[in-house]
Amino acid sequence: MTKVLIVGAGHAGGSAAAFLRQYGFEGEIVLAGAEPVAPYQRPPLSKAWLKGEAGEEALLLRADDFYAEQSIDLRRGAVATAIDRAEKTVAFADGTTEAYDHLILALGAEARRLHGPGWDDPRVRVLRDMADAEALKTELKPDRRLVVVGAGYVGLEVAASARSLGAQVVVLERESRALSRVASDVVGNFLSAYHHRRGVEVLPFTEVRGVHVYPDGKGADVRTDGAAVHPFDVCLVGVGARPATELAEAAGLACRDGVIVDDQARTGDPAIFAIGDITRRPVPALGLTDVRLESVPSALEQAKQAAAAIVGRPAPPAEVPWFWSDQYDLKIQIAGLPVGADSRVVRGEVDPSKIGGGFAVFHLKGDRIVCVEAVNAGAEFMGGRMLIQKGQAVDAAKLADPSVPMKAVGVA
Structure with missing residues (x-):
């Protein structure tokens, strides 16, 4: 057998x-x-x-x-x-x-870990499996201080969860913005601003140097370039x-x-x-x-x-890759990859104080969508994903107009 x-x-x-x-x-x-x-x-x-x-x-x-x-x-x-x-x-x-x-x-x-002074302290954690999550969960309480190293999706999701539990949260990111490797500047900057409105500091251009454990062993902080000090009760390393x-x-x-x-x-x-x-x-x-x-x-x-x-069954149809993230009351959905994109169209209002119906960023190669990033915009996500799958040309002006249904933005 x-x-x-x-x-x-x-x-x-x-x-x-x-x-x-x-x-x-x-x-x-x-x-x-x-x-x-x-x-x-x-x-x-x-x-x-x-x-x-x-x-x-x-x-x-x-x-x-x-x-x-x-x-x-x-x-x-x-x-x-x-x-x-x-x-x-x-x-x-x-x-x-x-x-x-x-x-x-x-x-x-x-999960990638950081090496050097203090990073082996037991208060420094990663999140990859159920055991990691349970250990982190015990630390996230009102007014506990969480320092997140890395403003990727995991780091931002944990920041949002911790903040909803009443923790104080700082996110340290060495690049120029949040999600610099996996999302557009429109989405990354929007999320940074949205987190800020919820009481989370997202600090770009911040290179971490190490963890300093206090002589009494009861406290610790993350040291960064510029001699900045960020005390924590728990630190999450979310660097991919x-x-x-x-x-x-x-x-x-x-x-x-x-x-x-x-x-x-x-x-x-x-x-x-x-x-x-x-x-x-x-x-x-x-x-x-x-x-x-x-x-x-x-x-x-x-x-x-x-x-x-x-x-020995026929191969399943090829699918458009897609991803999602939930942060606070935001649902972020992405379909496709912006590889080779030469233009983009923003549909909806990008305003962290007026999320309402949300917005979407479409990345185009010529007149075809190769990627859609949707924030609280399920219709745009589904419509964009379908258009990517079909490889159908779109009218950029109609795509940018939220009053035009997604099913009407395609060019026959």
Whole structure:
């Protein structure tokens, strides 16, 4: 009987196991994850979990009994240590070895940490998994001081959650603005201003130098260039994530800031697939051949690709990548990537004091949308995403006019 071994039981790995059964795979499935819990959703960790609005059961992708019902052998606390491609086996830290016919690597990414004076202090935290979130949650109380290093999506989401709990929050960003690597200046500057109105300081052009722990051990602060000092009770380092490629690299699989896969999530070894945040992948819907995406929709798309390839099912249609973030009462939704864009159109009023119906930023390459960033603008997000998928030309003047429905901005 054919056996699929999935190493990594996060959103990608758990979904791959479910899609295999959904697509009719009748062989053995072993789903091995390093964490002591069943596959769960990570996005709520920086939001609902921190605010006490969701517990472990609410985050689970599927109920515990799903895996037994579907004959999926879920192994918690299973840490893979080596792949033997010749023997088609994976070794685990507990001394066991598991054979496979097909191997799916779904190991995700690890939070980047800072190194140097004081960064190993236990009050300095990262946020990547449920244990990280629970440890951080215990520190976020009224008037507690939180310093966030990095104004990316995770840092801003945690800042918003902490502020809603009454904590004092400062966000330190070395670049010129928030979200400098992942969003336009329109969206980044808007969010900085919105956070400021909620009592969060977002400080750009701020290079951190280290953490100073006070002689009594009871206090600490982050030191920055210019000799600025930011005392904290807890500090979150949110400076991005790195794909967990060590296992793949040691096995000789091609990697470059991610395991390189094709549009079926297959590596250079025909028996090994890789899915989710660990990968560099093509995005046919945008004409891109080598991209690393960190998102749940990308993980789900690749889980479908791998499952379909294993069972011999036609490949699923290529999807436009999309992302989201929730901060305070804002829903930020992005579809596509602004690669190659040569113009942009802003639709709606960009005013942090008058969010109302929201706004959207459309990035165009010629007369076609390649990316839409929507803030409390669901119709613009959905319409933009559909236009990207179709590759349909648009009328820029109509696109800029909120009174023109999104379904009417296309050019026949």
